[in-house]
Amino acid sequence: MVHAQQAVKTNKELFNILVSDQMDQDGLKPVMDSSLMNVIFESVTTTTTPLEEVDALLIRSATTVTREVIEKMPRLKIIGRAGVGVDNVDMEAATSNGVVVINAPDGNTISTAEHTFAMLASLARNIPLANQSMKEGRWDRKKFQGTELYGKTLGILGFGRIGAELAARARAFRMNILAFDPFLTQSRAEKHHVQPVDLDELLSQSDFISIHTPLTKETKGLLNKETLQQTKPGVYLLNCARGGIIDEEALYDAVKSGHVKGAAVDVYESEPAQNHPLTELDAVITTPHIAASTTEAQKNVAAQVAVEVMDYLNGKPAPHALNLPYLDADVFEKFAPITQLTRTLGEMTSQLFREPVKKVQLSYAGEISHQETGLFNRSFLAGFLRHRIDGYVNEVNASWIAKERDIEVIEKHESESRGYSNFIKATILGEKNTLEIYGTFSREIGPRIVQINEFSLDFQPAKHTLFIQHNDQPGVIGKVGLLLGTHDINIATMQVGRKHEGGKAIMLLSTDKECEEKVIEEFQKITDIVSVTNIEL
Template structure:
């Protein structure tokens, strides 16, 4: 018998499959203080929470029997995933269960924004019959810009078409064929700004999307545009949005998510042209039942057949294999993150080549790690080691893996290439005995760089004084250089310079660098993980068919 503890308010209907299963005992406890929960947590095999229970490292120290933590929802910010992973506990969520709820809430917000329904409601309830102050606009024949064409963005576009709206869609992985098939137009962000009457955002919150809708972007938009955000707080710069509304350039906004929650900013709460709701996107009876049903079904699958679909971390390989592959796993994630930044766009093709000793190893997990590193640049934490191949297929990206015995000059070597059309980017890497991980190739250039959090990649003409000019300029901006490596293919031709830095480089520094005579391009690269790849305790025995 497996014991399951439910600590937050979760639908009985959603948990029915667990209640009815002969091999599971489900016990409910109201949200308990940490000290009380620590006393009992060691008796359970699985824990189901929503957002109220905080699953901390301290709590998990007492959870020696626990094998699964299930978040009946999408986000896992109330769960210390790294601590769970180190403990060998699988963390799962229900990423698709709120799609319809979030889609319908987006449409409800857009209609409320167009017809000023909340404002009219408040005034009518106050006893004021005012038909003149709330003249709205129709959705019919208006242009809707959809930024982010994942499941929710796609469903929003589909429903908006039924209102007779023209759809402009942006997503790094959206193809012309898919857009045409869905009756929409693939568009750039700038085209959406110029042409859209309404703009709705449906992207993850990443380094690229944080502040995506800012002063500069708003200045490009059509006068009278209206914004909807039911995705993630922070995608829209709230201060910039308020300024654009106060100036009259933006007609209004409907926001369900905020940079800080609960929202308390009076400029948002008291502006008559801004509609707000308290993060209600997934708050429907049906969605809450679906999330409980999804995690219940997966808990049964994990214990009964070792099948895992929606894990946000990764069960562990055997101890011996883990020890041998550990440095490669971290390096694989790092080169995945770097190569997609070098490409500067979503890939249509991925090629992975293993050489030397790696040919003799089981590299499936290493391949997953690289693909996760690539996809996470655009998809953020929605991609994990379990769903990486599935998302790759969903985005229409092909991949090829080759094992080549020839060692390429190193005892072990892996090379990752991503491409889109005629553009491509390549990184080659190795683990040197006694020296650790090294990036030894970037595009066509041979280098020797230890992966660090902040990297600066520079293409320049091979000419005297270039290194000094770069170092001097960075010093002027108080940016300290850790290491510098150079490479070239021929004397006097184009060369590469790769620097590790102590902090980030902003656009102003990049612009100053590219103004140096003979310096052709400069790009800041950032790694989110420079520490340790930490898989969980159990070897993955079965991955859901993709």
Template structure:
């Protein structure tokens, strides 16, 4: 008999499958009201309940935590994983709701519906003030072609819009399948009549639409953000709205919420909603149904697809495999940031003591690390394979008898549409994870922190110029690894820093003589 506690006003209609499951009892109530937490096998929560390490110690028999929604910020994932507790979420439940809300915001913005409604409620009948704009025939630019962007594109095409998208990881084949035009960001900004963002908020996408990018847009452009507050630079947006360069803006999310005192919402050419894009009856029912199904499957011993952490394992097994899993995760992140192009295949090879463990789990860790910066949802070790398929690339693992002189060894090779990239890594007891080869260049560095990967020509003075640049800027280099294949040919540097370099410094690296490319990597 399993006992599941559902908190935070979960939609009970969506819990029918779990309630009807033989051997499962579902309780509803506040988590602090439970007098015997050791009897609870599963938790279903929304955002109001915070799952801490201390709470998990009281729920000593807990096997699964289900988040009825997408975000899992309120759950201590590491603590749950260390206790062998599976954490799942419902990433697809609000896709349609968010896409529909975005589309509604576009139409309301173009036709000035909120302003006209307010005017008529004030007793006015000013038809000339609310002349609108048609969506048909306009260029809609979608930044981020994940699930929501894809659903939005379908709807916009039906209304006669020309859909063009920017997503650095969208392959040409997938763009054709989705019937969209894939463009570089600069070209999308210059040619779009309407721009809507649908990316996760990361270091790379924070203030992605800033003063520099807004200056490239058409005069009279419309902007929409129903994704995450902070993707649009609000200060720059205010300037371009008040100048008239941006004709109008629709916002469901803000950098700071609640946004009742945000000066953007006071502008006549701005319409706003209070972060409700995912708030529909259907969405709340969907997320409840999804997690109920997943929890039911878990208790019946069937696979679940929306796990956020490792599959449930014993603490002893977890401790043994965790170093290799972390190595793979970091390697995947490093590969993804180093090779920012569409890919066709990832090949993973293992050798040495690592093959004594479930390398399938390690492979999924690498895949999830690789995919997380590229898609608009939480990627985990179970859904990584499915998402890889959705993104249009394959992956596979093989074993080798040659561990390159190391106790354990792993190689991951990315095969792209136009180029390839590889890394080799190992885990050394007492020293931790090390990357020992990058794209055929021998090296030795810890894959963590703030890194800069530089490709350059092997000529006298290049390394010195890099060092002098940072010395003149009073920026301390924590470590430097160099590698080359032959004298006078291509070479690399991998630099680590105590903090992330600002964009101005990073651009100065690219301007140095004989530097071919420079890539920021944050792990």
């Protein structure tokens, strides 16, 4: 569905803001002091205020905002979630009723970074065990000999806001810092005084490894039995990001064996995590998902959403909006095919281009070049970032997320459309490579990919797609079909592009189901196949 942000006009009447969950009063003070805002502290389920008179709703995690609740609030314009996750909000119902939903993605950055560093120092110096020993009346000085952080190497896996803050603290302790992140450019690495490396180097060279990557299909179980064996003997691991990135059973075994000397865990695959096996191990520090639980963080998230809600009610845009009201039916009908194409182009390039991105350039030709293309840029970015961001990303917040990661976005309008009524070219520039993908669309067929780099073809994107780079030799296509058939994977469509006979070539195939990793690995054994990328749309 296509969306567009709509500001709320100011009126002279008081806006009623219902605060349904407990929030920091200091954080809410700017709204409470406003002469235009009437702040009501009552649960949405028991409030004595008529729900039909509520203009804004502020919540944390305790209140669940269902479609039924939203539809009882005809004046509701915005929901502010004082935190990051919005699992307790029916986003579809909010969007369909024209209600903007915002969150506070920045409010707990410092608290999480500080908690992580506290865990790191505690691991290095055995502080929890030493403290417990003292409480039990013992004096075990020799037993709790630790290690200095000075001169040690910290590997930061995922270099967003929290990773950067952790790096700043580690530098103060004169640690050497490695960072692995698909978005990390050389210029940003230099700005934060870290060394960008690939995953293998980070694992093998780090004395401490701290996880700050999103939980995605690619990162789930990223540290598992095999990858943990790539780490230094005696490594320390920390996870204050997301449960599921470390295989907890593999971590348990690695600590028991002594390969992992210690671990600090604040998040778990399944929460609450009472009586978790990791709590049995003296070498593991466990906390109950409290990295963001500080007085300051609670004040920050309350203030951030409250002020943004107030600004939105006064007619200003909502920078942290997670959705947008529906467009009128006729406008949606006009732009839906274009946004479908740009989002598809974004999703494909994100999965094809797995290196730091410095610049995204979108060129429009044909009829589309005469339209306002800002929405199409945001749609492309939403598709591009969806596979790399652990959170709700769409046309609203995509530009903000790209800017935060130092991705420059350039838009061009050109006259040459190669005979297509509408023609879009997306160019992704990294530090070493460039990817170009060209697309068009028709109402009858939908989005079509007509060129990737120098290879021309005509491919209709599908949910399950394989991109194969290969040498143009007899029998390669047959071997691909045979391998897929062996694994009971049916080919729906196939397109091949090549520059000249016997040279480099590409294949795009759509299949009836996703290829598992073991199938992708078998492709690498086929002579003349250079690489295989699994694309999920």
